[in-house]
Amino acid sequence: MITAHKAFTQPAGARNWQQALAEAVRDPRELLEMLELPANLLPSARRAAQLFPLRVPRGYVARMQRGDPADPLLRQVLPLEAEFEEVPGFRADPVGDLDSQLDPGVLKKYPGRALLITTGACAVHCRYCFRRHFPYSEQNAARGRWHQALTAVANDRDIHEVILSGGDPLSLGDDRLGELIQGLGQISHVKRLRIHSRHPVVLPERVTRALCREIERFPGPVTVVLHANHAREIDSHVRSGIGRLRETGALLLNQAVLLRGVNDNIEALEALGEALTAAAVSPYYLHMLDPVAGAAHFDVPESRALDLVDRLRRRAPGYMVPRLVREIPGEDAKTPVTGEVVDNTP
């Protein structure tokens, strides 16, 4: 952990982030030891890591509270026995991604926008992620140096915005990303670019000047949507990286997932709004958990979610209140959660 911190004080270079990525903690025993947690958590962590491997950057572990098994950052990454529970309604592809492919790795679910699965790799493995069961090797736009994906986008004049997603698009090197961004910039009907990434939060070293230069190559407006769920995820290194992103002129937004035991209380949501605003990032979406197999223990009931957002709305300025949404397969947009009964049978 000490070496990870030293690396932050050097100018952020390509080797640093790739090294930090490679040095992520993958062994449940090491994670528990670093955090001085009881060894009796180990057997179940090991078993659940076989469902979806543990992966967490050291710099992110450094933001966790030692000795606290309920730490809200730890909860997002620690494999638990609860992941083996089979809960009705929680399934492998909860958001119907496999039904909305224009081309392998190119999803078009919503009018005007296409989402590219640029890579399956992430810097961190979030236990609640709906992509934990996604067949990345087949559904990846990176094949053939983007050629096929760019052709699919170029052939559909309804696509005005392309969203780079994954996995995490910033797991790719600057060269690969640069090629893609330039290729998209040459398609005249693609007016806007969006990047959905958790890297600036979990591996802020990734936000190098070189990356920012690649982002600046896109001729139109760029939006970067970060993913932070808790105020403690946003430390000074994260703020510096966000500052570099801001200098590109990109609009900076955040999406969070409402997670039991992580941010399902009014203090946590208010603190997250404050921390994002302090970094000049606007809260965009607060997602209801996608009902993915193995994540039911993170679920927050809709009535409680509505109550939390309503309380936030009464306490905080309007720009700090995210839109509470749920993804319902077959809908034309993320669906606002309003408390009215929705029929979410696919």
Ligand SMILES: *Cc1c(COP(=O)(O)O)cnc(C)c1O
């Ligand atoms: C969430 C999502 C988008 C973006 O939706 P916005 O409401 O524009 O943020 C686009 N495509 C897919 C497949 C998505 O899941």
Ligand code: SF4
């Ligand atoms: S896609 Fe996003 S939420 Fe899912 S594991 Fe990767 S970083 Fe976490």
